[in-house]
Amino acid sequence: MxxxxxxxxxxxxxxxxxxxxxxxxxxxxxxxxxxxxxxxxxxxxxxxxxxxxxxxxxxxxxxxxxxxxxxxxxxxxxxxxxxxxxxxxxxxxxxxxxxxxxxxxxxxxxxxxxxxxxxxxxxxxxxxxxxxxxxxxxxxxxxxxxxxxxxxxxxxxxxxxxxxPSRFEIGPVYSANPRDRKTLRKAAFKPISKELVFDIDLTDYDDVRTCCDKANICKKCWQFITVAIKIMDVALREDLGFKHIMWIYSGRRGAHAWVCDKRARTMDDQKRRAVAAYLEVVRGNDKSGKRVNLRRPLHPHLSRSLDVLIENFGQEVLRDQDPWRKEEDAERLLELLQDKTLAAELRKQWTSDPGRSSKQKWDDINSTASKTNSNTLNALKLKSAKEDIIFEYLYPRLDAEVSKHLNHLLKSPFVVHPGTGRVCVPIDHENPENFDPLTVPTVRQLLKEIDEWEAAHKEDAPMSEEEKVPDVDKTSLKPYADYFRRFVQGVMKEEMKEVKVKRERGADAMEF
Amino acid sequence: MYRQDQQKKPRLADARKRHFGGAAAFKPIEYPFRLNFYTTPPTAEVTLEEFEQWAIDRLRVLAEIESCLYRNKTPDELKATLNPLLKKYLHIESNSAHSTQLFEQRQKDHYSHFILRLAFARSEELRKRFSKAETILFKHRFDSDDGLERSEFITSLGLDWELVSPDERNQLAKPLLAAAGGKKLDEAYFKVDWERVTDLVQSRQVLLKGGKAYVPSSQYSSLVVAEFTSRLDKALELTARALPRLDEDDRLIPILNHLSHGFAAPEYNPSSDTTILSGAPITAGAIDGLSQHFPACMLHLHRTLRSTKHLKHFGRLQYTLFLKGVGLSVEEALNFWRGAFSNMPADKFNKEYAYNVRHAYGMEGGRKNYRAKSCQQILLEHPPGTGEAHGCPYRHFSIDNLTVLLQKQMGVTDQAVLRGVKQDTEATKYHMACNRVFEYAHAAELKREKEKGQTFTTLTHPNEYMVRSWELKNPEAVGVAAVGGGAGTRRAGDKPVEVDMMGGGEMM
Structure with missing residues (x-):
C-alpha cells in the first residue's frame, strides 16, 4: 500500500x-x-x-x-x-x-x-x-x-x-504533508500533534435519563451536559494546568472540548490515556453491576466534583429525571445501596405506598436507615454508597476512546450538523448553564436572517468595500463567531509569546 | 554508545571494541550500586561463550516476565515467579551482603543488558517488548532493594525534582492526604510535571495542581521507573539507528538474531486455514450450532447479536475476528452479518457495515491481516461501555450477572464451580475462571483424553477455547495426532534457541 x-x-x-x-x-x-x-x-x-x-x-x-x-x-x-x-x-x-x-x-x-x-x-x-x-x-x-x-x-x-461537504472533521498535524503520504516511508509519516479532545454524548446517559432517549434531547437532559462541562473544565484548568479550553456544541446531543495549549497538543497517546482515566469515573455498562466504586477518602478532584454534583442532584436528577418512581426502576437504587437488610426494609415500605417520587425515596433511605437495626449497616458505608450513586447518575460520562488517541478525528467547530441543521457553536465555559441547544441557530434560519437584514437595509446608501457589514454580523451567529475569535486570539497570543522568547534567545546567541 | 566518527577510524579487527565505544583506553567500570540505569556501555572483553550464555540467562528472565504479563498475573504472583528465577540466572546482591561475587554479578547483569539491547533494537515491536520487560525487571529490583542503598542510588542519578517546601506541604496537607489515601503525611513531596508520572495520574494517586503532580516520597519508585523507561527507550532508538552501521564479522550477528527469535511472545496463533475444524468449510448457517463451543465472551456476543439484531463497533470487531479465526470465510462472514442485522435494509448494511467486515479480513484499507483477539487484548483493551457487549464477562460483568450468564447460557449448575468462578474473578484471575468453566463443561472428555495420556495447558485465547472444545466433543473428526496440539498450535515457526523459552509459560 x-x-x-x-x-x-x-x-x-x-x-x-x-x-x-x-x-x-x-x-x-x-x-x-x-x-x-x-x-x-x-x-x-x-x-x-x-x-x-x-x-x-x-x-x-x-x-x-x-x-x-x-x-x-x-x-x-x-x-x-x-x-x-x-x-x-x-x-x-x-x-x-x-x-x-x-x-x-x-x-x-x-x-x-x-x-x-x-x-x-x-x-x-x-x-x-x-x-x-x-x-x-x-x-x-x-x-x-x-x-x-x-x-x-x-x-x-x-x-x-x-x-x-455535509460536514468535515479535523485530525492531527502530521510530520509531513498528508497529501504526500503515499510517497513516504511509513516511519516518515506520523501524527505529531493534535488538540486534546473530549466528547460527551447524551446517548451515554440513556440508562439514567428518563425524559428522552437516543438522538432526542430536551432542556432537562441537557443539564447533564452542563454539569459535565462545569466539572471537566475546572479539572482541566486547575489540576492539569491547561488554559485554552474551548467547548463546542456538537450540533445534536452532546458537546466537545478542544484543549489547545501547546502542552496538550504535543501529548502522546499514553498521556492522553492517563488524562482520560484520571477524569473517568463511571465505567462499564448495565451488566457490570455497580458502576462507580470509589475509594475513600475521595481524591481532591472527586471531592470537588462531588460538591458540584450534590448542588445539582436534587433538581437535575431527582426532580427532572425522577429515575426511581416506578417500582422496577427503584430496584436499581436498592441494588446500589449495597445493603440487603436496608433494601428489604425500603422495598416493603415502597410496595405499601406506591407512587412515591424519587425525591421522597431518596430521603426515605436515611430515615429508614436510622430506624433499621442492622449490624451490616453503618453510617459511613451508607454515605459512601449514596455518594457513589450520585456519581453514577450525574458525573460526566466521557467517550474516552476519542480522547485517548492522538490521531482521532473530530468534527470541526462551526460546521453544520446534517441531522438538525444546527451550527456547532462554542459554549461559554464560564456560563454553561446559559446555553440552550434548542435555540442554537440553524443554517436555514441564518440565511433568512441575512435576507431580512438586507431587506431592512435596502434603502441605505450603498457602502464602500470597507464599510460593508460582514454577513455574519447580520445574523445571530455573530456572538458565537466573536467568542471564537476572542478565544483564538488568546491561543495565538500565548504561542507568539513563546516564539518571541525563542527568537530573542536566538538573537542573543548570535551575538557571541 | 555509537558515534558516527567511528566510521572514519580504521577498522579494528576486534569487533567488540567497535561496538562498545571507539576510544582505546577505558577506565574499568565500577558498580557502586546493585541497581543500574545502564547508561555506560561495557568496555571490557568477554569470551564468546560468556556473551551468549549471559544473554540467554537474561532472556530466560525477560521471557518469563512477558509470559506472566500475558497471563495477567498479579504483582504478587509475578514476584513469586521471578524471585527463584532471578536467583538462578541473574542474581545480584546488595552491598550489605558483602559478597565476594558482587562485581561478577553486576558485570553479568550489565553486559547481558547491553547484549540484548543489540538483539532487540532492530524492530519497533521488539524494542517495545524489551523495554517493557526490562522496566518490570528494574521495578522488581528497585522495590526489593535495600532502603539505604536505594536512596544513595537515587541521589547518584542527579534527577531534577523540585522539593515541596514544608510550608506548602502543610498548607496542602488535606488534599495531599486525600490524594494518597493515607493517614499520615509523607516526609517529603516532589513537584513534577504530571506528564512524568502518568501511571500515578491515571490511577488518581497523586494530587494535581496547576499542571504539577505532588509525588510523595513513598511513590519515588514510580518516578524512578518512569525515568528508567524513558532513558531506555531513547537509548534503544539510538542503538537501532546505529545498527546498520555495525558492520560485524559473522560471530555476533547470528547469535543476536538467534536471541531475538527466542523472545517470541507465548501466544496462541489461530490458524488462517479456512477448514480448520472438520476439513469442511464453515458456513454462516453453522454458527448457531457451533456456538455451544464458544467461550463466555463470544457466546454473550452471539446471544446479544441474536436478540438485539445489532452489535456496536467493538463487539462486531471482536466477534468478526473470532469467527474469522474459527474458519469462516469472508463471503460467509458477510452472509452471516447481513442475516444477523435482520432489521436493517440490505443497502444500509452494504453501505455501512460490509466494509468493516471486509476490512477485518484484510481486504480493504491497509490490508492488514488482523488476528483474532487474545484474552489479554480482550481484557485490557477498550472496556465495554453503555450498550456494548464485547469484553470478557468474567472481568466486565458483576458477579450476579456473570452467574446468570453461566447458569442460563452455559449450563453451569454446579455450585462448587460457581463458587470457584467467584473466587477467581475476585482475585482478578479471569482466565482461571474461564478455564474452570471449560473444564467443567468438558469434564468427561478431558478425563477420557487424560486416560490416553494427553495433557492440556491453560487456555489463553478464545479461539483456542473454541477449537479445543470442538475437538474434544468430536474426537472422531480429528486425527489422533491433532489432539493436544490442536488445529491452532502455539506459534511453532520461531524455534526457541537452546533454551526452551516457553518452558515457564506452559506450566501454570
Missing amino acids: SDHSDHDPAEELPDAPPTKPEIQDSSDDESSGSFAAKRGELKSSPPPTDSKKDIKAIFDSDDDFGSDVDLDADMAAITVDAPDVKPDIKPSSSSSNSDPEEMLAFYKRLFPWRTLFQWLNHSPVPTHDFGHREFAFTLQNDVYLRYQSFATFEMLRKDVIRLN
Whole structure:
C-alpha cells in the first residue's frame, strides 16, 4: 500500500474496488432509489469544477482523484480506529435539515474561515501546524475523504466550496504533508500533534435519563451536559494546568472540548490515556453491576466534583429525571445501596405506598436507615454508597476512546450538523448553564436572517468595500463567531509569546 | 554508545571494541550500586561463550516476565515467579551482603543488558517488548532493594525534582492526604510535571495542581521507573539507528538474531486455514450450532447479536475476528452479518457495515491481516461501555450477572464451580475462571483424553477455547495426532534457541 514510490493515480486504480473518475458518479454501483434521488438533488447544486478548470484546478483535482480512488483504503483507519464516526444519520433526515444549496451559501458567506485558520495555525503566517493538518470531508453522498490538507485557509475554503461537504472533521498535524503520504516511508509519516479532545454524548446517559432517549434531547437532559462541562473544565484548568479550553456544541446531543495549549497538543497517546482515566469515573455498562466504586477518602478532584454534583442532584436528577418512581426502576437504587437488610426494609415500605417520587425515596433511605437495626449497616458505608450513586447518575460520562488517541478525528467547530441543521457553536465555559441547544441557530434560519437584514437595509446608501457589514454580523451567529475569535486570539497570543522568547534567545546567541 | 566518527577510524579487527565505544583506553567500570540505569556501555572483553550464555540467562528472565504479563498475573504472583528465577540466572546482591561475587554479578547483569539491547533494537515491536520487560525487571529490583542503598542510588542519578517546601506541604496537607489515601503525611513531596508520572495520574494517586503532580516520597519508585523507561527507550532508538552501521564479522550477528527469535511472545496463533475444524468449510448457517463451543465472551456476543439484531463497533470487531479465526470465510462472514442485522435494509448494511467486515479480513484499507483477539487484548483493551457487549464477562460483568450468564447460557449448575468462578474473578484471575468453566463443561472428555495420556495447558485465547472444545466433543473428526496440539498450535515457526523459552509459560 504505502510502498508506491511515485504518486501516480493511474497506477493506484487497480488497488481500489470501484474505479471512478468522478466523485459525483461514485454511487453508480449502488442504484437504489434513495441514491438516485440524492443525485438528483446534487444536480441542482452548482456543477463541479470541470467547466472552470485552470491549470491549478487540474492539479488540485488530480490529487483528489488519488484520494477518492483510495477512499476505501482511507476509511480503514476510521472504521476500525475511530468507532465514533459511524454514520448514524439517516439520509432522509440529512436532506430535510441541511439542503446542499444552503450548505454552500453557509460556507461561502458565514463560515469563519480565517479564525479557524488562525486557531489551527497558531500564527498569522501559514505554518506546518496548518499545512500538515489533516482534514476529512463527508460529502453529500456520504463518501468520506480523508487526508486532505491545505497550505492556506483560502485553499481550504475553495475546496470546501467546490466539494460542498455535509460536514468535515479535523485530525492531527502530521510530520509531513498528508497529501504526500503515499510517497513516504511509513516511519516518515506520523501524527505529531493534535488538540486534546473530549466528547460527551447524551446517548451515554440513556440508562439514567428518563425524559428522552437516543438522538432526542430536551432542556432537562441537557443539564447533564452542563454539569459535565462545569466539572471537566475546572479539572482541566486547575489540576492539569491547561488554559485554552474551548467547548463546542456538537450540533445534536452532546458537546466537545478542544484543549489547545501547546502542552496538550504535543501529548502522546499514553498521556492522553492517563488524562482520560484520571477524569473517568463511571465505567462499564448495565451488566457490570455497580458502576462507580470509589475509594475513600475521595481524591481532591472527586471531592470537588462531588460538591458540584450534590448542588445539582436534587433538581437535575431527582426532580427532572425522577429515575426511581416506578417500582422496577427503584430496584436499581436498592441494588446500589449495597445493603440487603436496608433494601428489604425500603422495598416493603415502597410496595405499601406506591407512587412515591424519587425525591421522597431518596430521603426515605436515611430515615429508614436510622430506624433499621442492622449490624451490616453503618453510617459511613451508607454515605459512601449514596455518594457513589450520585456519581453514577450525574458525573460526566466521557467517550474516552476519542480522547485517548492522538490521531482521532473530530468534527470541526462551526460546521453544520446534517441531522438538525444546527451550527456547532462554542459554549461559554464560564456560563454553561446559559446555553440552550434548542435555540442554537440553524443554517436555514441564518440565511433568512441575512435576507431580512438586507431587506431592512435596502434603502441605505450603498457602502464602500470597507464599510460593508460582514454577513455574519447580520445574523445571530455573530456572538458565537466573536467568542471564537476572542478565544483564538488568546491561543495565538500565548504561542507568539513563546516564539518571541525563542527568537530573542536566538538573537542573543548570535551575538557571541 | 555509537558515534558516527567511528566510521572514519580504521577498522579494528576486534569487533567488540567497535561496538562498545571507539576510544582505546577505558577506565574499568565500577558498580557502586546493585541497581543500574545502564547508561555506560561495557568496555571490557568477554569470551564468546560468556556473551551468549549471559544473554540467554537474561532472556530466560525477560521471557518469563512477558509470559506472566500475558497471563495477567498479579504483582504478587509475578514476584513469586521471578524471585527463584532471578536467583538462578541473574542474581545480584546488595552491598550489605558483602559478597565476594558482587562485581561478577553486576558485570553479568550489565553486559547481558547491553547484549540484548543489540538483539532487540532492530524492530519497533521488539524494542517495545524489551523495554517493557526490562522496566518490570528494574521495578522488581528497585522495590526489593535495600532502603539505604536505594536512596544513595537515587541521589547518584542527579534527577531534577523540585522539593515541596514544608510550608506548602502543610498548607496542602488535606488534599495531599486525600490524594494518597493515607493517614499520615509523607516526609517529603516532589513537584513534577504530571506528564512524568502518568501511571500515578491515571490511577488518581497523586494530587494535581496547576499542571504539577505532588509525588510523595513513598511513590519515588514510580518516578524512578518512569525515568528508567524513558532513558531506555531513547537509548534503544539510538542503538537501532546505529545498527546498520555495525558492520560485524559473522560471530555476533547470528547469535543476536538467534536471541531475538527466542523472545517470541507465548501466544496462541489461530490458524488462517479456512477448514480448520472438520476439513469442511464453515458456513454462516453453522454458527448457531457451533456456538455451544464458544467461550463466555463470544457466546454473550452471539446471544446479544441474536436478540438485539445489532452489535456496536467493538463487539462486531471482536466477534468478526473470532469467527474469522474459527474458519469462516469472508463471503460467509458477510452472509452471516447481513442475516444477523435482520432489521436493517440490505443497502444500509452494504453501505455501512460490509466494509468493516471486509476490512477485518484484510481486504480493504491497509490490508492488514488482523488476528483474532487474545484474552489479554480482550481484557485490557477498550472496556465495554453503555450498550456494548464485547469484553470478557468474567472481568466486565458483576458477579450476579456473570452467574446468570453461566447458569442460563452455559449450563453451569454446579455450585462448587460457581463458587470457584467467584473466587477467581475476585482475585482478578479471569482466565482461571474461564478455564474452570471449560473444564467443567468438558469434564468427561478431558478425563477420557487424560486416560490416553494427553495433557492440556491453560487456555489463553478464545479461539483456542473454541477449537479445543470442538475437538474434544468430536474426537472422531480429528486425527489422533491433532489432539493436544490442536488445529491452532502455539506459534511453532520461531524455534526457541537452546533454551526452551516457553518452558515457564506452559506450566501454570
